[in-house]
Amino acid sequence: MIEISGVILIEGLIYGIMALGVFISFRVLDFPDLTVDGSFPMGAAVMAACLIGEVPFILAFILTFIAGILAGMTTAVIHNKLKVPGLLAGILTMTMLYSVNLRIQKGSPNISFLRVDTVFDKINGVFKGFMSSTWSMLILLLIVFLVIKVLLDLFFHTDMGLTLGAMGNNEQMVISQGVNPRVLKMLGIGLSNGLVALAGALAAQYQGQADVNLGRGVVIMGLASVMIGEFLIKSNKIAYLTIRVLLGSIAFRGIMFLARNLTFLSLKPSDLQLIYGMSIILLLILTRRKEKKSRRVG
Amino acid sequence: MLELNNIGKVFNGGTVNENRALKNINLKVEKGDFITIIGSNGAGKSTLFNLISGSYSPSEGSVIIHDRDVTDEPEHKRARHIGRIFQNTMLGTASNMTLEDNMMICSKKGFKGLKISLNKSRRDFFRSKLKDLDMGLEERLKDNVGLLSGGQRQALTLLMMVLSEPDLVLLDEHTAALDPKNASLVLDLTVKFINEFKLTTMMITHNMEHAIKYGNRLLMMDRGEVILDVKGEEKKNLTIKELIERFHNIRKREFANDEALLSE
Numbered sequence: 001m002i003e004i005s006g007v008i009l010i011e012g013l014i015y016g017i018m019a020l021g022v023f024i025s026f027r028v029l030d031f032p033d034l035t036v037d038g039s040f041p042m043g044a045a046v047m048a049a050c051l052i053g054e055v056p057f058i059l060a061f062i063l064t065f066i067a068g069i070l071a072g073m074t075t076a077v078i079h080n081k082l083k084v085p086g087l088l089a090g091i092l093t094m095t096m097l098y099s100v101n102l103r104i105q106k107g108s109p110n111i112s113f114l115r116v117d118t119v120f121d122k123i124n125g126v127f128k129g130f131m132s133s134t135w136s137m138l139i140l141l142l143i144v145f146l147v148i149k150v151l152l153d154l155f156f157h158t159d160m161g162l163t164l165g166a167m168g169n170n171e172q173m174v175i176s177q178g179v180n181p182r183v184l185k186m187l188g189i190g191l192s193n194g195l196v197a198l199a200g201a202l203a204a205q206y207q208g209q210a211d212v213n214l215g216r217g218v219v220i221m222g223l224a225s226v227m228i229g230e231f232l233i234k235s236n237k238i239a240y241l242t243i244r245v246l247l248g249s250i251a252f253r254g255i256m257f258l259a260r261n262l263t264f265l266s267l268k269p270s271d272l273q274l275i276y277g278m279s280i281i282l283l284l285i286l287t288r289r290k291e292k293k294s295r296r297v298g
Numbered sequence: 299m300l301e302l303n304n305i306g307k308v309f310n311g312g313t314v315n316e317n318r319a320l321k322n323i324n325l326k327v328e329k330g331d332f333i334t335i336i337g338s339n340g341a342g343k344s345t346l347f348n349l350i351s352g353s354y355s356p357s358e359g360s361v362i363i364h365d366r367d368v369t370d371e372p373e374h375k376r377a378r379h380i381g382r383i384f385q386n387t388m389l390g391t392a393s394n395m396t397l398e399d400n401m402m403i404c405s406k407k408g409f410k411g412l413k414i415s416l417n418k419s420r421r422d423f424f425r426s427k428l429k430d431l432d433m434g435l436e437e438r439l440k441d442n443v444g445l446l447s448g449g450q451r452q453a454l455t456l457l458m459m460v461l462s463e464p465d466l467v468l469l470d471e472h473t474a475a476l477d478p479k480n481a482s483l484v485l486d487l488t489v490k491f492i493n494e495f496k497l498t499t500m501m502i503t504h505n506m507e508h509a510i511k512y513g514n515r516l517l518m519m520d521r522g523e524v525i526l527d528v529k530g531e532e533k534k535n536l537t538i539k540e541l542i543e544r545f546h547n548i549r550k551r552e553f554a555n556d557e558a559l560l561s562e
Contacts, residue, residue: 155412157414158410158414158415159402159403159410159411159413160411161412162395162399162402162403165399166395166399166400169392169393169394170388170389172384173390173392175373175374176377176380177377177408177410178375178409179374179409179410180372180374181374236394236442
């Protein structure tokens with residue numbers, strides 16, 4: 001049981017970082033960004049290249065983050081310059097990234113980390129004897145998540161962060177304040193995909209391989225996590241908004257674990273995409289119900 | 299301070315839907331002017347504001363602000379000089395953010411850096427300014443703006459606009475969406491701020507009484523043209539009846555001209 005909840009928490013934390021990125025694009029910027037399905041495996045690919053090339057971990061994560069930012073900025077530039085909807089811009093980048101990722105992985109769709117030390121192997125090595133590998137991974141990921149969360153909270157308190165917060169809500173207001181909305185979108189979508197790529201790098205190391213198909217359905221998982229989080233906590237404070245993304249992510253992982261293990265459903269791993277999609281539909285129905293109710297009360 | 303030279307705006311040019319929204323507008327606004335603008339729907343009032351603020355670029359002519367040609371400057375750059383308030387009360391504030399966040403964003407025009415400026419002294423400053431509005435908003439700094447009424451929202455937008463110290467204020471029927479009580483409240487506040495801070499203002503209104511009562515200059519627009527421009531003493535003595543009469547006189551003459559042209 002402890003082992004199972006450990007897995008759920010670890011996955012929740014890794015995918016929670018990705019969900020933070022989705023939260024920034026979908027919720028803060030109101031920009032439905034599908035780049036995520038490409039930048040997640042891109043993070044994995046860049047990390048694979050770094051591990052094989054024996055790049056130090058810190059530098060490897062920085063490179064991953066930068067790669068994600070560039071992917072996001074590509075989407076923002078397509079959207080800004082060609083005036084196409086964000087949805088299309090994201091799909092374009094995502095499609096192109098598939099080829100780019102294969103290039104980074106030198107043409108092989110799958111790179112195993114069996115022969116290299118991942119960040120988790122390293123941390124297990126350090127804490128061997130003190131605690132189990134699950135615990136050391138959990139503690140590492142919790143620290144990573146909290147650092148990212150606190151930095152994000154701080155960012156959203158700065159003048160720039162506040163203005164970014166107003167973007168998705170009221171672009172006209174941002175323009176009226178003399179701020180270029182295109183620059184803000186570049187920053188926001190870039191930051192979002194940077195986080196997604198980081199999560200991709202962690203997920204690949206956790207699974208022991210980088211796979212170009214790792215990104216399939218990731219954006220839907222992220223969105224589901226964000227939406228579940230919104231059910232759990234209602235607030236307008238950024239500190240709560242970011243922590244509820246994590247809670248939503250852990251809850252989503254828990255629900256998915258249950259779905260996989262309800263034997264009478266006799267689900268196969270290939271059914272997961274269907275379940276991800278259906279969970280979003282269910283969440284949308286629930287959200288609508290809730291909104292209707294609160295409108296009647298108000 | 300603001301100059302419009304031969305401004306024209308054509309929508310859907312070259313198609314069957316061609317619409318000349320503005321024709322040959324020449325206007326010079328001096329510092330400290332308070333200009334009221336009236337005209338029926340489709341007269342081109344809002345288009346005029348969109349051209350000044352840069353939401354649209356003109357088909358012909360030039361826009362000069364502070365002796366600088368800004369015709370091709372994007373809206374967000376020009377916005378550093380301009381404080382604009384819309385009829386739609388939702389456009390001035392971000393509803394899912396708090397009052398203090400909104401006020402912070404609107405405190406200073408231009409690029410926002412990675413500085414945390416919202417601190418206690420800022421909050422105290424905001425609170426004291428909100429107190430002047432006399433709406434009880436000083437107790438609600440941490441509330442989302444979405445919870446405010448339309449009148450409160452527009453008053454807040456007005457306050458934030460004034461605090462950002464714009465050179466030119468554009469009010470686009472900013473009280474039209476409010477109920478009569480709130481509308482007069484916001485209008486009184488507007489006039490108070492304009493006088494207090496000597497704001498150069500252009501105000502579109504549907505209310506002829508207000509157009510006459512406030513400001514030092516009145517423009518009447520019709521079908522894309524400024525057909526009446528009254529200033530100073532002449533404006534002070536204007537009455538609604540006279541205004542309507544003059545409108546009919548001007549338009550009748552043109553009508554006669556059209557007929558003369560057609561009969562030839």
